[in-house]
Amino acid sequence: MSRSGQKPGTVLVVEDEPAQRQLVTDILTDLGLTVTQAASQAEALAAARAEPPQLVISDWKLESGDGLSLLRELRDSGVDSSFIMVTAYGSIAHAMEAIRAGADDYLSKPFERQALLLAVERTLRARDLQAENQRLAEEVGERDRLVDLVGKAPGMQRLYRRIEKIADTQASVLIGGESGTGKELAARAVHTLSGRSDGPFIAVNCGAIPEGLMEAEFLGAEKGAYTGAHQRRIGKFEAASGGTLFLDEVGELPLAIQPKLLRALQEGRVTRVGGNSEILTDVRIIAASNRDLEEEVTAGRFREDLYYRLNVVPIEMPPLRERREDIPALIDHFVARTARQHALKPAAIPASVRRRLVDHHWPGNVRELGNVVERLILLADDSGVTADDLPASFRSAPPAGSGFALPPEGVNWEALEHAALSQALSMAGGNRARAAKLLGLSYKAFLYRLGKHGLGQEE
Ligand SMILES: Nc1ncnc2c1ncn2[C@@H]1O[C@H](COP(=O)(O)OP(=O)(O)OP(=O)(O)O)[C@@H](O)[C@H]1O
Ligand SMILES: [Mg+2]
CATH class of the missing domain: 3.40.50.300 (P-loop containing nucleotide triphosphate hydrolases)
Known part of the structure; x- marks a missing residue:
């Protein structure tokens, strides 16, 4: 959206009641803003098209026209001034409708001077922030x-x-x-x-x-x-x-x-x-x-x-397996976080281990990655971080389900449980209730086991 043509510090006040219109105008003028007035939808539209203001404050109900149609007309004609809708006391439904139609904020009538100032300041500041962010984003792509x-x-x-x-x-x-x-x-x-x-x-x-x-x-x-x-x-x-x-x-x-x-x-x-x-x-x-x-x-x-x-x-939120390119940056982020939390020197994660982390399926998403990185660092000895300290789920993909037969050499029970939990979570697309069902466990029992394995628990 372009904000071209908007003069900073300009406000258009749309209100059919002259005394109220003048009151708002005076408050905003005192603030150092340049205020234009309009008494009807048509007048407001013409003014905003001729010289797009930075902010429009409009009453919901106008003698001629209404604030919501004004907002829609402005947006349709490419005027993207910030917009504050003034609604009658208690009509939250109108306020919600205005926000959905693209208003930045709303005020319910009657409002105090302080509430008006707050809403105006908040809206103008958000615009500045948005413009600054957009500029930065354009700069760095x-x-x-x-x-x-x-x-x-x-x-x-x-x-x-x-x-x-x-x-x-x-x-x-x-x-x-x-x-x-x-x-x-x-x-x-x-x-x-x-x-x-x-x-x-x-x-x-x-x-x-x-x-x-x-x-x-x-x-x-x-x-x-x-x-x-x-x-x-x-x-x-x-x-x-x-x-x-x-x-x-x-x-x-x-x-x-x-x-x-x-x-x-x-x-x-x-x-x-x-x-x-x-x-x-x-x-x-x-x-x-x-x-x-x-x-x-x-x-x-x-x-x-x-x-x-x-x-x-x-x-x-996108799952981690759909944004593997972010894994290296996340690893660095968690290395730094772990170092901070445990007052350690930041450790290096060897390329071979990074590879394994990038290739993993990540049923527990970013939280699981954070836990794995933390574990690698805490378990590292003098020779540094090694793949041997990766959790069991990185090593084995044991058989699951009714076809399971205990091999004569036995199994690593913890690894098996971890893999079953991971796979169930993954199969259920991260939905824990459904994952629990896949394993025939109650929701509570499932959560308990997740916690035990450091998968998907609250931190
Ligand atoms: N994009 C990210 N960048 C950095 N850290 C992240 C990111 N996403 C998640 N994390 C980290 O992963 C952990 C889980 O994040 P968070 O609690 O926000 O997830 P959640 O979606 O609320 O999970 P749950 O559904 O289990 O409650 C936190 O430690 C958080 O800091
Ligand atoms: Mg959460």
């Missing part, structure tokens, strides 16, 4: 990292572009991808590159909360709300206000809690368990799942409305 994400394969370039484009909007993001592909890192990157980076990043593993405590965990609870609630408990929504709430493993959310969560998401308000006043929250939601959520919706295990609310911007 491709990039080898974004925040803490390492890799320059085409799939990563696409990922970086998408993250940058949507980071500084309010849009919910749903991150998919196999286990260990960096979903959490991507979520943190979105937060870091957003105007909320000074606010909290709160991660909740939805698969790890006992069902009975879920409501209190998300919404909070007043003292005495349930047995054992000795003091007031602040819910994750409240804790994440002003920042980002990361719903990890969102596919594990029990159906019973989903409507309550949806309500909190849609209305931006929560009521603590046992409380009777509503608390306003300002939270950006990022969710991640290694289950196919669409499949879960079809199977009736996940509410469709919640799915659509979360999936405004989908992001898919």
